[in-house]
Amino acid sequence: MRCPKCDQKERQYKNGKTKAGSQRYRCHSCGHSYTPEKKVQGYSQAFRQKAIKLYVDGAGLRRTGRQLGIHHQTIANWAKEEAEQLPEAPMPADVKTAEFDEIFTFIGDKKTESISLHL
Template identity: 35%
Template sequence: MASVSISCPSCSATDGVVRNGKSTAGHQRYLCSHCRKTWQLQFTYTASQPGTHQKIIDMAMNGVGCRATARIMGVSLNTILRPFSNRWSCMTKSVGHYLEQ
């Protein structure tokens, strides 16, 4: 029987990884016994995959529009706008102090 070595995405340990149930979509979840982090290898939604938000930001920095990014990545427009609204609220709080003066 073939076995696949799975490493923890947080601490890179391979010897303490155990199965930890299934997600609501039926995908296998894993638990690292060293750092106690849980994760899954397969995702139902594209927006849940690691690196999706970084790809969205990279596309925006290269001049790709929000609707085009949503169409290319296969996610909703709200998923595209979410990383920017979080960052915008942080920026307005820090810049707001200077605007009041």
């Protein structure tokens, strides 16, 4: 192993690890600290897509998290990021005709007398 700064091969000492678990080294000659082979942090794009697909298909955040062994909030964050990248939904044209089928609705405010309509 060679120091990337001074190209010295001898006297390269272990100097801790990174958060991802990669071994760090320190060159005794120049004092430079470096990581020769960095590990990639995070999840692959394919894994993210799998988690989002499970969630969108109706599995729910917590169930998906348990199945894949990750926190449910991580899946929520990934889904939110994906949703923000989607294009805006087009506005529908003006509605000229609407059909209702036995709708029972509440009109008014709960604090005051309300009107119930059976359409």
